[in-house]
Each structure stands twice: as C-alpha cells, then as structure tokens.
Amino acid sequence: ACQNSGVWAWDCETKEKILIIPSVLAMLGDNPMQSEFACHIGLRGRMFCRVCKVQGNAEEEEADNARKPPNGTGSNESLSAPDASSLASDVSTGASARQPKKKKGKVAESMADMIVRITNFMKIGALRSGDETQALLRSQFVNACRIGGYAQYKRTRTQFGVKDTHQEALLQRLFDVSKKHGVTKAQKEAQMETVHKGLLDILTSPVWRIKDFDPHADTPVEILHVILLGFVKYFWRDAIARLKDDQKETLITRISSASISGLGISSLSGSTLVKYSGSLTGRDFRAIAQIAPFVLHGLLDKDILECWVALARLVPLVWQPQINKVDDHIADIEKAIDYLLDCVCRVTPRWFNKPKFHIVLHLPAHIRRFGPAMLFATEGFESFNAIIRSASVHSNRHAPSRDIAHIMARGNRVRHLLSGGFFLMNRLPKPCSTRTAHTSSQHKGCSVAPSLSAWMSSSHNQDLRWEKIGQAPINLISIGNFGAQLLGLGQADVASLPPGLCISCGERQEWGKTKSGERGPAIQGIPPLSSTSVVYTPRQVRLYDGDLCTAGDWIVWLSFPQGATTPTTQVGQVLEIIQVAGSQKQLTGRCDFLVVVTATILEDMHDYYRMPRIAVSSKSIVVTVDADAVKCVANVQHNCADHPCKVVASSVVYQEREKTDQRALAMTHTSPGDLILNTGQMRNSSLLRPLKVDPEPLDRQPIIMHSVKLEMDRRKKKRDAQAAMAVAQLTETSQVVKSKHATASTSLRQHVLST
Ligand SMILES: [Zn+2]
Ligand SMILES: [Zn+2]
Structure with missing residues (x-):
C-alpha cells in the first residue's frame, strides 16, 4: 500500500511536507537468514552459494531441522554476546576445518575431481536467476502433489539447492498425507485433493512479490559474519590451537604491548584474546585482524602467516567508508580476495569446506551495487539484540514478533517526540487553554510548521494540526544526561569541532x-x-x-x-x-x-x-x-x-x-x-x-595442484592408518578369543582329570 500511495511526513530540515515511498533495495542478515530469503537450501547444501551455482562436497543436507526456527532473539553470532555460531560446521575448534563425514558407499574423491572442485570454488559460478528459481519451486510443488512425490521433491531440492521455507511449511500437509501408512492409494488421492483445495492460491515465499527485487543478487555479502566472525575467527582459533603454552605467553605479551594508536580501539588485553579465543566478539576480531601480522610472526608456519598478511590487506579495503574511484576500488578488492584465497589454498584446501571462503567472492559485485560494504553490514543492528531479547522476555509470548515490533515502534515514537519531532494532533485544542496559546505563539514566532497541512485539508480533515511536545517534557531529557544516554540524543558532533x-x-x-x-x-x-x-x-x-x-x-x-x-x-x-x-x-x-x-x-x-x-x-x-x-x-x-x-x-x-x-x-x-x-x-x-605497494598476484594453478596433492597424501595416510588400526583391533580381539578359548579348554581338561 505504501508503494502505491506513499506516506506523508514532515521534513524538519527543509521545513516542508514530504512524501515517502519505501522500496526494498536489499535484505540484510547473517548467511542462514539470507539463504532463507533467497529460497536457498543453506550453507550446508551441496550447492552452498545463494548467488551462484558453484558445487562443493559439503555435507549432504541434513534433516529438515538444519536451522532452528527463528525464535525472535536474533542471530546467535553477536557483537556483545559470546558467539555460539548457528552453523554446526563452525563449531569445529580443532586444528582445521572438519572433514565432511563420508557416507557408506560414497566413492572417495579422486585427485582430478578435487582439483576441479577447488578451482571452481575459488571463482564465481553461473549466477542464479529469480525466474529459474521460481520455475524450480513450481516443479517442486507439482512433485509434492503426486503421491510418492516426496522422494523426487527431496532430490530436486538437494540437486539445485533450492528450498522455499514458506512453501515447504504448506507442502508439509501434502507430504503428511502421501507418507501415511496403511491407507489405500484411492483414499490418499481423495485426502490429497481436499488438502490441495485447502491451500492458499500463492504458496511461494513473499520475497517473489516484492517489486524489482532479486533475492539472489539483493542479499549482499555481510562482512561481519563472513569476515570478522568468519575468516578471522577461523584463523585465530586455528592459530591458538597450534601454539604451545610458552608460545602463548609470548603472544599475550606481544598483544598487550602492541601499539594501538590510530586504530580507534581501546587497549588490548592479550590474555583475554588468547585464553578465551573460543568466545570472542566481533569487536575483538576487528582488533585482531589489524595487528595479527605483528604479534604472530615466528610463532606459526610461513604459509599461515601469509594468510594473516593477506587478510590485513583485504580488511582495510572492505571497511573503507568512502569510495572515490569505484572501478579502481573494486579491482583492488578483487585482487586482495584472490590473493587471500591463494594463500589459504596453499595452507590446505580443507579450508574450502567452509562456504564463507567462496561467498566473499561475491562481495565486489555487491559493493558495486550497494556502495561501501559498511552500509550493508549488520554490525549496527547486532547491538539491538539486547533490546529485542528484553522485548521478547517481557511479553506473554503469544505473538513474540508482533510484541517486538510494537516495542520497537514505541521506542522510536518516544525518541521522535523527545527530540522535538512534529506529529499530527487530531483534535483542535480549546482556544482558552494556556498551553495552546503557548505552543501556537511558538509556531508564529519561529514559523517552523504550518498549523494546518494543505494535504490534510484537501482530504476534508480540518481538525488536524502539526504539534510538538511542550517545554516540560523537553526539560526531562537534560536531567541526568538522560537523553544522551538512553536515546543517543544531543551527542556533540566531534567532526564539527x-x-x-x-x-x-x-x-x-x-x-x-x-x-x-x-x-x-x-x-x-x-x-x-x-x-x-x-x-x-x-x-x-x-x-x-x-x-x-x-x-x-x-x-x-x-x-x-x-x-x-x-x-x-x-x-x-x-x-x-x-x-x-x-x-x-x-x-x-x-x-x-x-x-x-x-x-x-x-x-x-x-x-x-x-x-x-x-x-x-x-x-x-x-x-x-x-x-x-x-x-x-x-x-x-x-x-x-x-x-x-x-x-x-x-x-x-x-x-x-x-x-x-x-x-x-x-x-x-x-x-x-x-x-x-x-x-x-x-x-x-x-x-x-x-x-601501499601491492604484492605480485600468485600463480593459482600450481598452488592448487601442490596443495591438492598434499591433501590426497594426507587422506591416503589417514586411510592407511585407519586400516592398520582396524587390523590391529581385529588381531587383538582374536587373541583375546584365543586366550579365552585356551583357559576354557584347560579348565575343561582339569575337570575331566579330576573326575
Ligand atoms: Zn557463489
Ligand atoms: Zn620489536
């Protein structure tokens, strides 16, 4: 409705009425949420990228409960709270990325396959398109309407990585019927027919009905979760896990005495960053990304340190708030990303089991489309998590989303009123009231707002007038720094000094x-x-x-x-x-x-x-x-x-x-x-x-060949070790059996002798 008629508001800067027509440019969120927006299966699917059709050997899609239902408390990964990632694959705190579980009967990946997979992972694949995804969703619906179509439905879902949570919830009713046991086919058909009639006309997710919105291109890569709580977190935990105790002491001292002037951060506590490396926040990782090459040198392998240096090259480019020449900037970022991926590949291709290393490739395109990445970072919104949580706690939880929306709206309203914003009064105040005389004289004096709005009078609503709060409530704000602390009002603009x-x-x-x-x-x-x-x-x-x-x-x-x-x-x-x-x-x-x-x-x-x-x-x-x-x-x-x-x-x-x-x-x-x-x-x-001087780009092909070979050797060694272990266990058990047999036979012999 807003897109058709707009919303009228008062612009206090230009002192005139304005018509606001909202439109959706982009949907922000962490990766699982954005995948849901884009009707994408998620980061754990075989086709793990919501923007393009790259394929990985990521774990097969797990049961439908891969992601917990959103409970209104926002993402688990937050700036203020210790992060407990919602992605199960992030939980691995071991030396490196977790190896996907091999299912029984699955053929081991050959070297050639792996080279192809890694090469494709490090570049952008064929882009997904909205039309194509919608067509797939329709075919999923057709499958769901058939009896026994559930298996086919699941197969296409995995094959193309397309999953509409909205549609699936409705289709579940059909599956419930088609999967029933002990019912004849005719009965099932009849039941399906009734369920089908009961369904809504439009089943697919509402994102498809937002005008000019492409959920694949307009869910921009989110730098907080992909870079700070992604690469930086992976690398830091990996680094700490590799260090011995005396090396950790050195690292703590180096961090604590590192210079932080010019970084805009508060002083660093080395022991916190090292000892609690498993529960750091975005703010901590922001500091780590900037000083890591200066504190880790000599403690880790050369290849791993190269990754940190490459990261220190990428991070300042991504967090640049203003872009002067967009083409140069995009080229810089693309080079920095490629360099980082080359360095990471040199350490081990196993890092590429983490989809975030691919997703970052789409960042340059999103910066070109939406501007500096800071604009579409969710860092600012993460601080609202506490407010949202308290809104959810202090409600009867019958409709949590609605309660949260109400509380947020009320907060904004109070803020608007206290900051002296105008609002429409829908009754003419009595002329004898002293307060009215006061406010109307104020209006005459400074002529800030017309007492009657033209567009309202045209709609035959003469009783409305623009008002703002009186002096007494405004005085409230200055009590005990209330306005500045609670509402963020009136903070001096330092840049204007x-x-x-x-x-x-x-x-x-x-x-x-x-x-x-x-x-x-x-x-x-x-x-x-x-x-x-x-x-x-x-x-x-x-x-x-x-x-x-x-x-x-x-x-x-x-x-x-x-x-x-x-x-x-x-x-x-x-x-x-x-x-x-x-x-x-x-x-x-x-x-x-x-x-x-x-x-x-x-x-x-x-x-x-x-x-x-x-x-x-x-x-x-x-x-x-x-x-x-x-x-x-x-x-x-x-x-x-x-x-x-x-x-x-x-x-x-x-x-x-x-x-x-x-x-x-x-x-x-x-x-x-x-x-x-x-x-x-x-x-x-x-x-x-x-x-800055950019290092020479690396030659990717030899790096891939070399690291894939190392990885294949490692896998073979692991398999051999497992086989050897199995043999050892087998002989051990057989020996136990033999000895048991021996004792049994001696006791038997003794028994025979004694009788
Ligand atoms: Zn992609
Ligand atoms: Zn020194």
Whole structure:
C-alpha cells in the first residue's frame, strides 16, 4: 500500500511536507537468514552459494531441522554476546576445518575431481536467476502433489539447492498425507485433493512479490559474519590451537604491548584474546585482524602467516567508508580476495569446506551495487539484540514478533517526540487553554510548521494540526544526561569541532626548555622564537576528522616540496604540540604547530609484512606541521620480525592495590628506529593507499595442484592408518578369543582329570 500511495511526513530540515515511498533495495542478515530469503537450501547444501551455482562436497543436507526456527532473539553470532555460531560446521575448534563425514558407499574423491572442485570454488559460478528459481519451486510443488512425490521433491531440492521455507511449511500437509501408512492409494488421492483445495492460491515465499527485487543478487555479502566472525575467527582459533603454552605467553605479551594508536580501539588485553579465543566478539576480531601480522610472526608456519598478511590487506579495503574511484576500488578488492584465497589454498584446501571462503567472492559485485560494504553490514543492528531479547522476555509470548515490533515502534515514537519531532494532533485544542496559546505563539514566532497541512485539508480533515511536545517534557531529557544516554540524543558532533583545538591547555614552559626548543633552529619552518618565549605544550589536539592526536603518535600529512605541484604523503612522529603564549591561535584554544620527526619511507616493502618500511634516526629531519594539514593518525609497529626483540619482566603487578612479587611482561625492542607502517589499519585506510605497494598476484594453478596433492597424501595416510588400526583391533580381539578359548579348554581338561 505504501508503494502505491506513499506516506506523508514532515521534513524538519527543509521545513516542508514530504512524501515517502519505501522500496526494498536489499535484505540484510547473517548467511542462514539470507539463504532463507533467497529460497536457498543453506550453507550446508551441496550447492552452498545463494548467488551462484558453484558445487562443493559439503555435507549432504541434513534433516529438515538444519536451522532452528527463528525464535525472535536474533542471530546467535553477536557483537556483545559470546558467539555460539548457528552453523554446526563452525563449531569445529580443532586444528582445521572438519572433514565432511563420508557416507557408506560414497566413492572417495579422486585427485582430478578435487582439483576441479577447488578451482571452481575459488571463482564465481553461473549466477542464479529469480525466474529459474521460481520455475524450480513450481516443479517442486507439482512433485509434492503426486503421491510418492516426496522422494523426487527431496532430490530436486538437494540437486539445485533450492528450498522455499514458506512453501515447504504448506507442502508439509501434502507430504503428511502421501507418507501415511496403511491407507489405500484411492483414499490418499481423495485426502490429497481436499488438502490441495485447502491451500492458499500463492504458496511461494513473499520475497517473489516484492517489486524489482532479486533475492539472489539483493542479499549482499555481510562482512561481519563472513569476515570478522568468519575468516578471522577461523584463523585465530586455528592459530591458538597450534601454539604451545610458552608460545602463548609470548603472544599475550606481544598483544598487550602492541601499539594501538590510530586504530580507534581501546587497549588490548592479550590474555583475554588468547585464553578465551573460543568466545570472542566481533569487536575483538576487528582488533585482531589489524595487528595479527605483528604479534604472530615466528610463532606459526610461513604459509599461515601469509594468510594473516593477506587478510590485513583485504580488511582495510572492505571497511573503507568512502569510495572515490569505484572501478579502481573494486579491482583492488578483487585482487586482495584472490590473493587471500591463494594463500589459504596453499595452507590446505580443507579450508574450502567452509562456504564463507567462496561467498566473499561475491562481495565486489555487491559493493558495486550497494556502495561501501559498511552500509550493508549488520554490525549496527547486532547491538539491538539486547533490546529485542528484553522485548521478547517481557511479553506473554503469544505473538513474540508482533510484541517486538510494537516495542520497537514505541521506542522510536518516544525518541521522535523527545527530540522535538512534529506529529499530527487530531483534535483542535480549546482556544482558552494556556498551553495552546503557548505552543501556537511558538509556531508564529519561529514559523517552523504550518498549523494546518494543505494535504490534510484537501482530504476534508480540518481538525488536524502539526504539534510538538511542550517545554516540560523537553526539560526531562537534560536531567541526568538522560537523553544522551538512553536515546543517543544531543551527542556533540566531534567532526564539527575546528581542527587544531587543544583538549587541555598543557604545561607552561619556556621555549628553550621544551624538547623541541632544545633542537632550536634545526627545526624546519620554525617561527622566530627566543629561548625565553613562553609556550604551552598541550598533550592532545583534535584533527579535522575528529580524531585526537597525542604527542608521540604517528601522523600522515601532505607536504608540497619546493617547485612540486603534486603533494607528497609524509609520515612522522609527533614530538610535541606547541601553543605560543599570546598568539592568535592560543587565544582561540588552538595549537600553533606540531613539531614532528619525519620518518624516511623506504623504497621496498617488507618481505614478510608486505607493508612499507619506515625509519627514524637521530639524523631525521624535524619539521613543524600545521594541525589543519594532518590527514590522520597512523598505526606504526616495530619491525620485530627482523630483530631479536625480547620479552622482559618490567612493571610491578598490583593485586587488590597491594604490590606483588609478580612482574608484568613487556616487549623490549632492539633497534627501535626500524619500523613498519601498518597499512592493515581499518581507519583512514584510503589515506594510506598512496603508500601501499601491492604484492605480485600468485600463480593459482600450481598452488592448487601442490596443495591438492598434499591433501590426497594426507587422506591416503589417514586411510592407511585407519586400516592398520582396524587390523590391529581385529588381531587383538582374536587373541583375546584365543586366550579365552585356551583357559576354557584347560579348565575343561582339569575337570575331566579330576573326575
Ligand atoms: Zn557463489
Ligand atoms: Zn620489536
């Protein structure tokens, strides 16, 4: 109905009535839910991809209860709650992906078959089309109407991976009749006929009746579940399972002392990430994806580390909030995905039993269709799980979906009213009322809304007028920060603050006594300051994107070398933030300049990290940089892979405010000037793009051949071992039988002798 007539609303920005015509662009959800939208059998089917017709040797479709009925509490995989994946295949915490169970009589996969399967897995197959799927659903219906058609129905469902949950629930009534025992065929036919008549005219899922909606193309790949709770989770659990206890200690120390500036995350607790690797959330995996190459080096095989490096290349591209040149961006992402899959294949093709490694291939197409992947990520909605759960808990559970919808609508309504939104009053207030006089005078004063709407008067409804809440309820919001905390209202927009604003005033010092002043005129671009000039050294300054830059952070800025027309990107470490007392900027609370030690960006990227190397030394040039010119805070890590950096017990550990004998471990870096610019950082990744160097694409065919051969050898060894074990067991039991026989015969002989 909304698509035909639209919904009228008031636009408070443009101060006019607007007509809203909603249309469905995409359906978001985790993979099982999106498969259901797309009338697809799910990730465990033989044709596990809802977008294309790729085939795997995934487990045969299990009984119809593969996915629990949605209970209104949202997905199990959430950001806040520990994830317990709904996919049974995700549960495997072992060293690597679980091997599909071999059914009896199933022919073992030959090497050639496996090569074909892996090759196809790593590319997009023939795309599914809505018309085709609908035709298959119709033929499923025809099968269901026949007696004994259930087997055929099941066969086509598995063969094409098409399953309409909506239709199947209705068809179940037909199957109940056709599967009955002890009833004659004629009776069955008669019963089927009555059931058939009782069915609705339209059986298929409602998605097919949404205008211009293709459930195969418009269920975009969801990056939270596919990447963070997919690859990153698989790799991290696998990595932790491979480590020995002393290696875990090293890893914990490395994580805890890793630099996190510029990543936009809170400080990391190594012990939580390592000890509870089985129950981490999306937020944790987001941090892990960005620092993993810097903490895992030397602890795992080279091939596995390559996967982490490849992931660190893909992740910032996917989480980029703004795309400037879509063709270049898509090409970058496609290359990064191919590179990742090649690296993964090199470790073991068994990873490709996990469908998510294929599904990510469809991400570039969805980014082209819908824009940056963050827009169709469900990360934002996962935080609603708690609200939905409480809505479900505080209801009589007769109609949970309806109750949840009501509570969400009420929440939105309260939010709209409290934020001063307009609404239609459907009765003319009495003219003598003081409150009316107050509000109408307000309307006249600021002329924000017409008291009578034109479209309403045209529909002969003169009694309606636009109103908003009075002053008293608005005052409620400011009590105890209620509005900001509960409704997310009135939070200051940090990005709108001017760049260069200092957070605190800082220490008052003489210029000659500051760290920068000691370097004196060696600083390039320094304004004339006598050593006794008074300056302030604030600790933090705000950048133009709203981020805070602290003294000691690494920053990226653009500089124009003399005579050059294009700016060059430069990286450096902030030594001090300077406010000159009495200057124009100091009076407005902004800083005059940052004193920055420029780092040299080396030509070649690092062999292992595949990220730019940067170096600082005592000879590095020190410059002043304007706070407006700073692009972003960058994440820089020490090149620990090439140096014997040691774990050293340093600070005292306090327990319940008492000193203990324990010492917290920390990293001590050797040759601290040898650094790596972490291009795996998700924030501001597009600004670091000019510094990135893409590694050469890998040659896929030899990788597949090699890893398939290893896998076949492994399977053969396993089979041999199993056979040997079976033989051993057999001989053991036969020996037991023999010995039993022997004792029995001796006792018999004794018995005979005694008698
Ligand atoms: Zn596919
Ligand atoms: Zn180091």
